[in-house]
Structure formats: structure tokens, C-alpha cells
Amino acid sequence: xxxxxxxxxxxxxxxxxxxxxxxxxxxxxxxxxxxxxxxxxxxxxxxxxxxxxxxxxxxxxxxxxxxxxxxxxxxxxxxxxxxxxxxxxxxxxxxxxxxxxxxxxxxxxxxxxxxxxxxxxxxxxxxxxxxxxxxxxxxxxxxxxxxxxxxxxxxxxxxxxxxxxxxxxxxxxxxxxxxxxxxxxxxxxxxxxxxxxxxxxxxxxxxxxxxxxxxxxxxxxxxxxxxxxxxxxxxxxxxxxxxxxxxxxxxxxxxxxxxxxxxxxxxxxxxxxxxxxxxxxxxxxxxxxxxxxxxxxxxxxxxxxxxxxxxxxxxxxxxxxxxxxxxxxxxxxxxxxxxxxx
Amino acid sequence: xxxxxxxxxxxxxxxxxxxxxxxxxxxxxxxxxxxxxxxxxxxxxxxxxxxxxxxxxxxxxxxxxxxxxxxxxxxxxxxxxxxxxxxxxxxxxxxxxxxxxxxxxxxxxxxxxxxxxxxxxxxxxxxxxxxxxxxxxxxxxxxxxxxxxxxxxxxxxxxxxxxxxxxxxxxxxxxxxxxxxxxxxxxxxxxxxxxxxxxxxxxxxxxxxxxxxxxxxxxxxxxxxxxxxxxxxxxxxxxxxxxxxxxxxxxxxxxxxxxxxxxxxxxxxxxxxxxxxxxxxxxxxxxxxxxxxxxxxxxxxxxxxxxxxxxxxxxxxxxxxxxxxxxxxxxxxxxxxxxxxx
Numbered sequence: 001x002x003x004x005x006x007x008x009x010x011x012x013x014x015x016x017x018x019x020x021x022x023x024x025x026x027x028x029x030x031x032x033x034x035x036x037x038x039x040x041x042x043x044x045x046x047x048x049x050x051x052x053x054x055x056x057x058x059x060x061x062x063x064x065x066x067x068x069x070x071x072x073x074x075x076x077x078x079x080x081x082x083x084x085x086x087x088x089x090x091x092x093x094x095x096x097x098x099x100x101x102x103x104x105x106x107x108x109x110x111x112x113x114x115x116x117x118x119x120x121x122x123x124x125x126x127x128x129x130x131x132x133x134x135x136x137x138x139x140x141x142x143x144x145x146x147x148x149x150x151x152x153x154x155x156x157x158x159x160x161x162x163x164x165x166x167x168x169x170x171x172x173x174x175x176x177x178x179x180x181x182x183x184x185x186x187x188x189x190x191x192x193x194x195x196x197x198x199x200x201x202x203x204x205x206x207x208x209x210x211x212x213x214x215x216x217x218x219x220x221x222x223x224x225x226x227x228x229x230x231x232x233x234x235x236x237x238x239x240x241x242x243x244x245x246x247x248x249x250x251x252x253x254x255x256x257x258x259x260x261x262x263x264x265x266x267x268x269x270x271x272x273x274x275x276x277x278x279x280x281x282x283x284x285x286x287x288x289x290x291x292x293x294x295x296x297x298x299x300x301x302x303x304x305x306x307x308x309x310x311x312x313x314x315x316x317x318x319x320x321x322x323x324x325x326x327x328x329x330x331x332x333x334x335x336x337x338x339x340x341x342x
Numbered sequence: 343x344x345x346x347x348x349x350x351x352x353x354x355x356x357x358x359x360x361x362x363x364x365x366x367x368x369x370x371x372x373x374x375x376x377x378x379x380x381x382x383x384x385x386x387x388x389x390x391x392x393x394x395x396x397x398x399x400x401x402x403x404x405x406x407x408x409x410x411x412x413x414x415x416x417x418x419x420x421x422x423x424x425x426x427x428x429x430x431x432x433x434x435x436x437x438x439x440x441x442x443x444x445x446x447x448x449x450x451x452x453x454x455x456x457x458x459x460x461x462x463x464x465x466x467x468x469x470x471x472x473x474x475x476x477x478x479x480x481x482x483x484x485x486x487x488x489x490x491x492x493x494x495x496x497x498x499x500x501x502x503x504x505x506x507x508x509x510x511x512x513x514x515x516x517x518x519x520x521x522x523x524x525x526x527x528x529x530x531x532x533x534x535x536x537x538x539x540x541x542x543x544x545x546x547x548x549x550x551x552x553x554x555x556x557x558x559x560x561x562x563x564x565x566x567x568x569x570x571x572x573x574x575x576x577x578x579x580x581x582x583x584x585x586x587x588x589x590x591x592x593x594x595x596x597x598x599x600x601x602x603x604x605x606x607x608x609x610x611x612x613x614x615x616x617x618x619x620x621x622x623x624x625x626x627x628x629x630x631x632x633x634x635x636x637x638x639x640x641x642x643x644x645x646x647x648x649x650x651x652x653x654x655x656x657x658x659x660x661x662x663x664x665x666x667x668x669x670x671x672x673x674x675x676x677x678x679x680x681x682x683x684x
Contacts, residue, residue: 145575146570146571146574146575146578147571148568148570148571150567150568151570151571152571154557154560154564154567154568155557155560156556156557156560156564156565156568156569156571156572157555157556157557157571157572157575157684158572158575159571159575159578159579180684181557181684183575183684214493214498215496215497215498215499215523218496218498223498225492226490226493226496226498228488228490228609228612228613229488229489229490229493229498229499229500229501229609230493230498230499230500231608231609232488232501232601232606232608232609233488233499233500233501233525233605235604235605235608236488236501236601236604236605239604240599240600257578257581257582259575259578262577262578262604263574263575263577263578264574266573266577266578266608267570267571270570270573270574271570342499342501342522342523342525
């Protein structure tokens, strides 16, 4: 039995507690300073989580942010970061206050960012933040793969891949969190997994757009009935571009064909907000119009990533080599009509 | 302009006439000896195809099987195989009467066969049968990829792959049949393309079963709401197994990641009869019972392939290396409950 602290009571952080508890660990879910109300409701409703629309395990302890430092001081074996990417800086600072180097850190938050004109993974960024707060030599791992939070919370058979450049670190995490419904693979290709986890959001938009892109001159009814040929082709083109992109960033090609690439791309294209935005773009809406009209207060991760890495990609990469990526980035960063060459 | 003869007026053969004609070829669709009524119907209704529910091009010539000889005597630059896999033997016998050295045969049919205890592709089967009739210089290409016939007939943007061991032959066909909505890739991996195109029918059953396999203890409405984690994992595991399978029988791994493998698997897993049968199996029905109850007169290609190659595969391969394939084959050939290890 290990001690696990999950920080952030959103959908993914909360769902992640389920296999942790089922695997007989001592697990505490601690909300951020913005989640006091959420935590109170969870406690009052006997661990029922509203967004996940199901009960978290009875044995799960749930605490408000005010208890965070006390929990950190207990030297958990594993600290799981479930805050969103905007909260990463803040979370790093809070953890640093009473951090003990025996704790291993696992980031559920995924992403790619640009620091000093270089692409960096969120793991790198997080290490950087910790370093600025005086914490050196930390084990920070990440997770990728097709795992919708609501599915995991309902103990639907799921598979993920844990990654750290030192594979022994993730193997020991695997041993404490995998269950008969939660299969965990391990990879030392941290860059590849993080890159895939980030850019699949962009590519899932193009697959979401396939209905509109399937033909330029037939009516909508025909398109929505028969667009699958187009979607399937775009899936292949997306995977081959992702593999090219990942290699450019020094990740491994096989990672793209695995859970973090192909698996996660599939799940994000089948449902989710990125592919929904893609659908609107495919129908011919401009990004700004679609956002305003249909998704005003909804976060579209892929669009945020596009704004973050778009300018650098336009400068560094060739459109000929990444035609789909360029199509999407143009439609978002430059508010142009989404078009592809067939 | 080339003279193209398509044999078999089913959905796929008929839909394939559409890009052929749009690319300014002289195209004749010839029904099999079992399709006389269908051909009369199509002719009477101004080239309206009842299965595709759409009008074929007015320039398309449609003929009954009895007129094959005179059609061929008018000239033939390529002959397209649009019959079902069961009809391959019949097709080859008929065409052996007219075959001339190096005449391009284009194979649309998907499937595999066992001949003298060897697993062979359909192009190999045609070659063997033609050789028995004295033809040794045979030129066969296969066209595979995610192409639902109804989509193609409606000119949805579609991508396929043309394979021939001699890449120049594939290149030639590409020129003859590609249009602005029908894009074609070329490959010299005929073996890999045919193997992928066939076995994806087996794996699409498994992905179709994802819902039922996702959590046997959860109520059906939870399964059907949240099963995507499971299906995404299974897509990834299927692709990995397909790579092993295709490599074992002499194809290239990269073919599996392309249109003939991943692309076609994607389309079949989302819609289609194989994945529907898979759904029933996932729910816990035995194959025989599901066939009788729900799909009595419907051809399930994946199941037919399982009966054709199952005994050979179960004998020749190791379950440990192909766990998913074995699960499906056992559920069909041995009428066992479909189960997978997570």
C-alpha cells in the first residue's frame, strides 16, 4: 500500500483516484484554491462527483486546498498533478513549499509549449518551475493514451502509457496503479508521448471536419451519410503527419502508432470539443464566428495549442511537409477558411 | 482513354465505374451469371443502381454476362474484379478464355484463401488458377483502402491504395482512374495491402465488440456511454497485431499504418456488418445464435474469412502473439464466448 496525493478535483484528477484506490492505496484528493465549493459538495454527497456523474470510491479521502501542505508533509509516494495547463505554474510553486524528494510526480496535464523559442514538453516546463523554486532532481513522469475521465471513473477497460526517460520510474508507478480494467504500458519516449498527446488535439479537429470537407458540391444530407471514406483517409494522413512531426522533435515514430498517438487521436476524433470545433470549421465557418456562435465559453484545447505553437510552426516548418497541420493552424491563428488539398 | 471492363455489378464494382468514367475512360459494367435481373433493372431505370441508391453515369455501358465475349472483342485495356471472394474461382475460369499476356487485372475483392495448406492472397489464387489454364504472364493489381461503395458512388473524397509488385504498373493505373475526389496512392507491397485489407474485417469485429467488452459488470447504458476508452485501446492493439500478422506472411509493416490497414480498419469499425456482428458477440451472444437471430441472410465477411483461414491460423500461429485474432476466431469457428484479456 502506497500513499498517493491527487492534486486537482476536475474530471481527470478525480477519475484517476479510482484505479489508485482499487489497487489498495491510501489516496487523498485535494482540490485547488478555486475548488473549495466542489470539494464541499463531493464530501456532502458521499463522494459523488458531479462532472463525472458517478461516485468515487468510499475509501477516498477528499480535502480542501487548506489541507494541501499537511498532505505534502506526509511525504506521499506519488503526487499526481491534475490541474489544467494554466495552473501548472501555481501548482509547481505550492508543491515546492514542503516537497520531499522521495516523492515521485506524475503529470496528468498534457501539452507542448514554447520556451525561449524551443518546443518544450510540459514535463520540462514543470521541472523548470520547480527548479526556480529551489527544487532540483525531481522524478517527473507523464501519461498519454486514450482515457476519457468519465470512462475511467466507471471502470471501463482503459489503457494508458506512462512515460519517463528513466523507464524504471514509470514501471514502479505502474505497479501501484494498474488494475484489471486499467492497463498501463511504460515508455521511455517522454518527448514522443507528450508531443502526441498535444498535437493529436489539432489533428482531431481535421477529422472532425471531414463531413464538411468530404465534398464541395453535394448537399449536407449526402455528406453526413457518406463522409466516412474521407474521415478514414484523413485519419491515415494525420497519423503519418504526426509521425513526421514527432520525429522532428526527436520523439520516436512507434510512439505515434501506439496509445499516445493513434489511440488518443481515435478517441478525440470520436467525441470531444476539438472535433466539434473541427466540424464547424469543416462546414465553412471561420474560427472566430464558430467560437462566438457555438462554443463561446467552452475551452477548445486544440485552438489554445494552435495559438501557443502556431507562430513557431509557421516559421520553422514547411507547409509541403505538414499540409494538414498548416490548414488547421491557418484556420485558427489567421481566421481563414479551412481547406485541404485532396 | 482506356477500355475498362468491370465484372460484378454489386455495390463496389458498380461504384468503381464512377471515377473510371469521370476520368474519361470507356467503361462497361458486366454482371455475373447470377446478376441478370439486376442488370435488366439497372438498364431499365436509366442506370439507377438499387443497392447504391444513386444513378450511375449515363455514359456507362451495362451488360449481362452473356454479352461478355462481344464486349471483350470490342477491346479491353483492363479488367476489374468486382465479384465476391466466393466468386473468384468462377471469375478466373471465365476470364481464362480471353486472357492475354500482361493484361492488367484490377482486384477489388478482399479476402484470403488456403491452398495446399498455405495461406494465400486472392491475387495469388487468381494467378494459380490462371496458370492451370496455361497463362503464366499475369499482371494483377489490387486496390484497397477505406472506400465504402456508397461514398464513392456519391463522389465523396476518398483515398485508396493501388498495389502491384511492379510499381510502374500501379503508377499507370493511378493515371487512368484518379480524379479530384478519388485520390490514389501507390505501393509495391501487394502482399501487405491484400493481407491488411482482408484481416481488418476480423479486427473490426473486435472493435465493434468494444461496448460489451468494456465493463462486464456495468449496466448497458454505462457501457454504451463510456466504452470509447476500450475501443481506442482495441484499435491500437489491433493495429499492432495486424503489423505482426502482415509481417509474418511477407508484407511490410508500414502498409498496415496506411490506407489499406489503419484507414480501412477505421471505416469498418465505425460502420458495417462486421462490427455489427462484433457488437452482438461483445454483448455475450454466441456466433451461431447471433447470426440466426439478427443477421440471418446477411453476409458477414469477417466471419466468412474466419471460417476460411481460421483452422489454418489456429494451428500455425501462437495465441500469445495474436491474442485478439485468436479471441475472434475461437468465437466464430468454435462458437465460443468472445473474451479478451485486459
